[in-house]
Amino acid sequence: MNGRYPIALHILTLLNKTQSELLSSDYIAGSININPALVRKEISNLRNHGFIASKEGKGGGYSIAKPGRQITLADIYNAVKEPHILGVAKNTPNPDCAIGKQINKNIEELYIDLDTAFIAKLGTMTLEDFSNKFV
Amino acid sequence: MNGRYPIALHILTLLNKTQSELLSSDYIAGSININPALVRKEISNLRNHGFIASKEGKGGGYSIAKPGRQITLADIYNAVKEPHILGVAKNTPNPDCAIGKQINKNIEELYIDLDTAFIAKLGTMTLEDFSNKFV
DNA sequence: CAATACTGTAATAAAATTAGTTACAATTTA
């Protein structure tokens, strides 16, 4: 798994804590300590999911698009998630092997089961809850 | 996340289904369709965790070290797991930012919480259960 | 005891993925 989830959480926490004004990608990048273009790229994704509103032009920037109470950590997970929770092997198993032939289907099933449980757990926590951990 | 979990599951399923004889890394690699040296490397890890027994020399190979009923999918997860369930960002957040200063601690807490729940779920399934999905 | 067939492990190389950088058009404000 790459660093997109923690980055997304960082961005959304900042915006959720800053209701009154717009934050620029430069400011956000300064808090995270990464490149502003990367921030804009991830925000582009989060905006497509309806979590963030943006305003172009001078004085523009970003704000949270809806109350943190209405964004669960599962929603964020779904917005940045990897294809499979426990990783994907890149091999193509041997179709002439009894196990190899069936393993992908069975792993797939297992993953769906796990993913469902994981999302259920994440769904019990909101961005607001997470934000409230900050003093 | 990389492909180690599915690879480990594949190896262990093969061995659990083959109680009577030893399987060579070559045979296992043939089923997975990856390099035998990689198989031996992952097995080296799984052996250190007590899941696999090995025999060197001619006619040697691998076998399951204990009943599949005694190996949970959580045990396997713990043997190959990544540092964090939802990924790690490589940045060092700005310590002069109120959010940046606290985010790592809060993410850490969240991850421990999630990991615990995930392991509990995985702990309800055994290698035997997984093996039984194969007809 | 010599040949063979394995494991165990390390070193290296190749491939794939992720993160970072640069650039610039488009937009808005003043």
Added chain:
DNA sequence: TAAATTGTAACTAATTTTATTACAGTATTG
């Protein structure tokens, strides 16, 4: 019109993952 900002693409660098090669060590078997 100048300045500040987003949006996006193209490219580069770094890191991680996977693959390959090699070979010493260990049993087995004729």
